Amino acid sequence: MQREINLLPRKNTSFLQREQTVTFARIAAIFSVVIVITSFIGVILLGRNYSVTDVESQQANVRSRLQLVQNKTIQQLTLLERTKKIESLLKKRISLTDKITFFQKQIPSNVTIETMTVSPLQVNISVSSTSLTALQSFLDSLTSLVTQKKVLKKLTIDNVIVSQQTGLYSVNVKGTFL
Amino acid sequence: MSNKTRIDQEVLKILYYRYKDYVLPLAAFIASWLIFLQVVLPQIQNFLSVKDQVTASEQTLAVMTQNYNIIAAANSTELQTFLNTAQKALPPTKDFAGVLNAISTAAGLSGVIVNDYSFQIGDLTNNNTKGLSEQPSIELNITLNGTMDQTKKFLNALEKQLPLSEVTSVDFVSDGTAAIDAHFFYSPLPKINFVDTDPIPVLTAAEKKMLQSFNNSLANENSTPAITPLPTPTIILRVNPTPTIPISPVAPIGSASANQL
Numbered sequence: 085m086q087r088e089i090n091l092l093p094r095k096n097t098s099f100l101q102r103e104q105t106v107t108f109a110r111i112a113a114i115f116s117v118v119i120v121i122t123s124f125i126g127v128i129l130l131g132r133n134y135s136v137t138d139v140e141s142q143q144a145n146v147r148s149r150l151q152l153v154q155n156k157t158i159q160q161l162t163l164l165e166r167t168k169k170i171e172s173l174l175k176k177r178i179s180l181t182d183k184i185t186f187f188q189k190q191i192p193s194n195v196t197i198e199t200m201t202v203s204p205l206q207v208n209i210s211v212s213s214t215s216l217t218a219l220q221s222f223l224d225s226l227t228s229l230v231t232q233k234k235v236l237k238k239l240t241i242d243n244v245i246v247s248q249q250t251g252l253y254s255v256n257v258k259g260t261f262l
Numbered sequence: 263m264s265n266k267t268r269i270d271q272e273v274l275k276i277l278y279y280r281y282k283d284y285v286l287p288l289a290a291f292i293a294s295w296l297i298f299l300q301v302v303l304p305q306i307q308n309f310l311s312v313k314d315q316v317t318a319s320e321q322t323l324a325v326m327t328q329n330y331n332i333i334a335a336a337n338s339t340e341l342q343t344f345l346n347t348a349q350k351a352l353p354p355t356k357d358f359a360g361v362l363n364a365i366s367t368a369a370g371l372s373g374v375i376v377n378d379y380s381f382q383i384g385d386l387t388n389n390n391t392k393g394l395s396e397q398p399s400i401e402l403n404i405t406l407n408g409t410m411d412q413t414k415k416f417l418n419a420l421e422k423q424l425p426l427s428e429v430t431s432v433d434f435v436s437d438g439t440a441a442i443d444a445h446f447f448y449s450p451l452p453k454i455n456f457v458d459t460d461p462i463p464v465l466t467a468a469e470k471k472m473l474q475s476f477n478n479s480l481a482n483e484n485s486t487p488a489i490t491p492l493p494t495p496t497i498i499l500r501v502n503p504t505p506t507i508p509i510s511p512v513a514p515i516g517s518a519s520a521n522q523l
Contacts, residue, residue: 106283108509116294127305134312139319140403146326150458153333159341160333160462161454166348167330167469169449170426174472175353177428181417187309188410220264259397 117158167221178204186235190225194218198254205261207236212254219255237262309325323496329462344465344473350424351476354451356400357425361446365404366421373409374413377439399445406440413440420444422479 109186150157180202187207191197194217198210213219238260245254280284353360358381369376380403399419406413417429431443 097302102283106287107286109291112371113290113294116291116298120294120298123298124302124305127302127309130313131305131309134309134316136312136319138316139323143319143323143326146323146330146491147458150326150330150333153272153330154456156336156338156456157329157333157343157456157462161456163341163345163348164465165452165454166345166352166449167465167473169397170348170352171469173426173428173447177421177426179417179421180267180429180432181414181421184410184414184417184434196436197434198436199430200410202434203431237280242456 178205183207188227190222192218192221195222207259207261208256210254210256212252212255214251216253219253223255223257226258226259229259233262235262236260265495300402325461326458329458329489331464332464343477344470347424347476347480348474350480351426353425353448356448357446358400360425361400361402361427364420364425364427364446365402368416368419368423369406372408374410374416374440377405377407379404397445397447398449399447402427402444402446404442404444406442407438408440410434410439410440413442419441424480425474 103246131140139224140175171235183202184200187200187202191211192213194215195211198212199208200210201208211219211222213222226239227234228234236259240258242256242258243254246252247254324516350357361381365379366378376395382396383399406416408416413432413434417432420427420429425448427444427446429442429444456492
């Protein structure tokens with residue numbers, strides 16, 4: 085059994101480890117100092133590029149120029165306000181001319197319009213004719229508008245009058261628009 | 263044997279000599295990171311906040327500059343013309359002269375004869391008169407003499423006249439008369455608040471086209487004077503008591519009626 089102990093290799097190892105640790109500590113310290121100094125300088129240099137005061141002075145300059153054209157600005161804004169309202173009105177506006185034309189076309193040639201009242205919601209037509217067939221054709225055309233769900237959603241025949249003196253048949257119909 | 267560890271000057275000296283190679287790097291390391299945390303980090307935070315502030319201010323500046331460019335580039339004459347046209351199309355007050363002119367022109371263009379008409383003025387001190395479109399309006403009842411086709415022409419012509427109107431009812435009778443209910447719109451001007459940091463919108467091409475078409479119809483109206491003289495209107499006030507005041511003729515209606523009331 086070997087009783088001698090060789091201490092030299094371990095001593096060398098320990099010495100080398102200490103040297104390595106010291107070197108590592110020095111490198112870390114230098115690295116930290118470099119990082120701190122670099123970032124400090126970097127922040128200062130970058131900060132020079134961003135100046136709120138410069139932008140604010142430019143804003144003041146533009147604001148003073150805007151003041152010079154204030155009247156024109158108000159005119160422009162007023163014009164825009166009017167235009168938006170006009171556009172909205174024109175979109176909402178309902179033209180009754182088209183509706184009148186449409187119902188005129190539904191009326192056969194031998195049927196006369198006695199009265200016609202058109203509003204955005206409903207139409208009331210009184211027609212007369214000597215021919216019941218013509219009136220039937222007129223009523224059929226209106227009824228088909230309801231059944232086909234075109235233009236009218238409801239149709240009411242108010243009354244049918246026969247005049248013995250003139251031989252005229254009169255019908256009054258009331259329709260509600262879709 | 264005592265287990266107590268005594269730290270005195272001697273011990274510290276020994277420790278220092280033993281670890282002196284580590285002391286300086288460790289001190290530099292700790293000091294540098296302390297400086298970083300205490301000085302550099304707040305500066306970085308400050309820099310980032312200033313950067314955000316500058317970016318926001320630059321955006322505001324860009325909007326302001328754009329606003330200035332829009333206004334500076336706008337043609338003053340065209341702007342004034344469009345504004346006048348828009349105010350004729352939708353006047354800020356009840357424009358009786360404009361309404362009568364529109365009826366007269368439409369009658370002239372369609373060939374109908376205006377028999378009788380009456381204004382439902384409403385309260386002159388109140389701008390809350392509402393038309394069908396929830397828009398303040400002057401209600402007008404007109405009786406015309408003309409065929410159905412002429413009446414349709416009248417409606418078409420009236421639709422193109424200024425101030426803008428909406429016909430809400432047409433009652434046509436075979437004897438050649440028609441009763442029409444029309445609303446002539448107006449709208450009080452709101453208080454215009456200009457905030458220079460809000461972008462100013464510009465008129466779209468469609469809006470310019472619309473104003474141009476109004477302009478053209480106004481120009482046509484001026485070049486072909488109305489040929490149909492209008493009868494005396496009846497003015498019906500919706501205030502208590504409700505008087506019916508006949509006034510004459512066309513021109514003084516705006517001022518005379520207001521003065522009488």
